[in-house]
Amino acid sequence: MSGHGFHVHGPHDHELEHAAQHDPKGMGGQLAVITAVLATVGAMFSYMGGATQANAGLLKNDAAIKKTEAANQWAFYQAKSGKQNLAELAAVLVAEDKRAKYVEEIERYKKEKAEIKLAAEKLEEESKAFDHRSEQQMHQHHRWAQATTALQVSIALAAIALLTRKRWMEWATLAMGGVGFVLGALSALHI
Template identity: 35%
Template sequence: MNESPTEPFEHAEHAQHVAHSGDSFLSIVSISIAILAVLAATVGSLETLETAKAFGEKNAAVLLQSKASDGWAFYQAKSVKQNLYALAAEQGGKPEYADKARRYDTEQKEIEKQAREYESQSHEALEASEKHEHRHHILTVAVTLLHVAIAIATISIIIRGRRWPWHGALLLGAAGTVGAIFAYI
């Protein structure tokens, strides 16, 4: 959500104006709006953090997969060299050809191990990215519910203290708060 960093202050200012009206119910509504605004700002910040973490993990996964691909290309190059030296040794070539073939075979095993490790790390980073992305989606719904709750609670002030919009706003605010908590369970 792209919201103004001063939005909670604006809600608090509106609450202060209503508090001077002398109606205690409207004061309670305005306080609840301020609380909902703080919750919305907090959940919105958490949503932004989860988005950043999802992108960061996905980027890490791509880089690790690239390293794995590079490793497999290097593995194939060593394999070609190992096969050429083994073939040359079998055809009666220089004695050091067999030594080079064994050396390349040993190097291939290390390269294969490293490439598999990069693939594993890439997979783990993708799983972490998906977890953060899932949290982001839940937090998006939660912050939306909190914003809608603020708007509906404001209706209660506009229509001079009718309680049903405020009760609905409290239910939506509670649902948004529970949703935000659920994102981390």
């Protein structure tokens, strides 16, 4: 619209204005309310989808960190195994009076390796737990995305219903919106 009173708009704009002005309580008014509700709920679902996707990424990152820590422990375990092997070889090769020192080292390495092994296994379990939680978040993210998509399709059907003035399209809008709400509920319930 310009300052000189000249107004240009497309046929879709004209239809929407006409429906809102001349039929506020009829089909146009109903579709306007339905569309507003769908858009609002869709925005919330979209936010939840983004949040669960971000959480899944953070949990996957935590899993990778724990896996790296476990790998470091296993490398430490291998280093201790190498030292134990050298002590075992030395115990066989040295004179009898020096053998006790190496036997003592062998026992110390065995004890240290057992502790390191427990730490590595614990870190691996923590990594698996983070992976599992990440997968759950991604599943929930997909549900939120499906719900958001269904609501977007429903909004598009509402526009078509308004333009065509077909009552069955309004019912299709409500049905698709219902699918979106059900998918959103499934996501909220972690199903």
